Amino acid sequence: xxxxxxxxxxxxxxxxxxxxxxxxxxxxxxxxxxxxxxxxxxxxxxxxxxxxxxxxxxxxxxxxxxxxxxxxxxxxxxxxxxxxxxxxxxxxxxxxxxxxxxxxxxxxxxxxxxxxxxxxxxxxxxxxxxxxxxxxxxxxxxxxxxxxxxxxxxxxxxxxxxxx
Amino acid sequence: xxxxxxxxxxxxxxxxxxxxxxxxxxxxxxxxxxxxxxxxxxxxxxxxxxxxxxxxxxxxxxxxxxxxxxxxxxxxxxxxxxxxxxxxxxxxxxxxxxxxxxxxxxx
Numbered sequence: 001x002x003x004x005x006x007x008x009x010x011x012x013x014x015x016x017x018x019x020x021x022x023x024x025x026x027x028x029x030x031x032x033x034x035x036x037x038x039x040x041x042x043x044x045x046x047x048x049x050x051x052x053x054x055x056x057x058x059x060x061x062x063x064x065x066x067x068x069x070x071x072x073x074x075x076x077x078x079x080x081x082x083x084x085x086x087x088x089x090x091x092x093x094x095x096x097x098x099x100x101x102x103x104x105x106x107x108x109x110x111x112x113x114x115x116x117x118x119x120x121x122x123x124x125x126x127x128x129x130x131x132x133x134x135x136x137x138x139x140x141x142x143x144x145x146x147x148x149x150x151x152x153x154x155x156x157x158x159x160x161x162x163x164x
Numbered sequence: 165x166x167x168x169x170x171x172x173x174x175x176x177x178x179x180x181x182x183x184x185x186x187x188x189x190x191x192x193x194x195x196x197x198x199x200x201x202x203x204x205x206x207x208x209x210x211x212x213x214x215x216x217x218x219x220x221x222x223x224x225x226x227x228x229x230x231x232x233x234x235x236x237x238x239x240x241x242x243x244x245x246x247x248x249x250x251x252x253x254x255x256x257x258x259x260x261x262x263x264x265x266x267x268x269x270x271x
Contacts, residue, residue: 008192008226009235010226010236010237011237011238011239012221012224012237014221117224133238134242145239146238146239146241147242147246149239150242150243153243162246
């Protein structure tokens, strides 16, 4: 087995929404604050552009820093593919780890349905690797990608969040 | 809807397929050959089971050079959990809370 496979995680969800709507939900702050753990993203959608995810008031009340994730854009091909580095600053342990690499791919199927695939290369970042699959209580921050993607699907399909 | 519960439950209903998912949970990103070592079955049999898992989006494949790697996709399981398990647990919980309120009122 190659080292690459052991440190890559894949998450896929089917959403009844346009590719553009999904792209916007990932890259625009007015959308990112409405699902998952919220907070507003800032993306410079060009090669080497800055990425920053700011904490919501709720996150800050749990003691998280003002900026919870940073990174750089590697490839931006709206509304199909976004490749970026992803470096969570949740705590000292994740901050100390190297940047991970995140790829969003949006594929349009027939019937107004899209497949969204997240490929997360967490090479050299065991703390991040253990956090992003979820498996914990979503309310305690343990939802990971599966919970965030489920919530995104609910929001785009019904206009409401899963828990709303 | 494309990701439908029937496909997921059907995929999970078979012990070999659950064992393939367990293998990927232990170590993600395996080739067909690697997955075959964990189950007593022909190559064709394993391929058929993997196809059912892929159709249910429980397994996603990625090419890495000449190899096709299989990855566990936990999202559908999360959704089943949220839609089917949490819902019933909540009812249990509220029944218990109701009982608690009733008993405390009596005191």
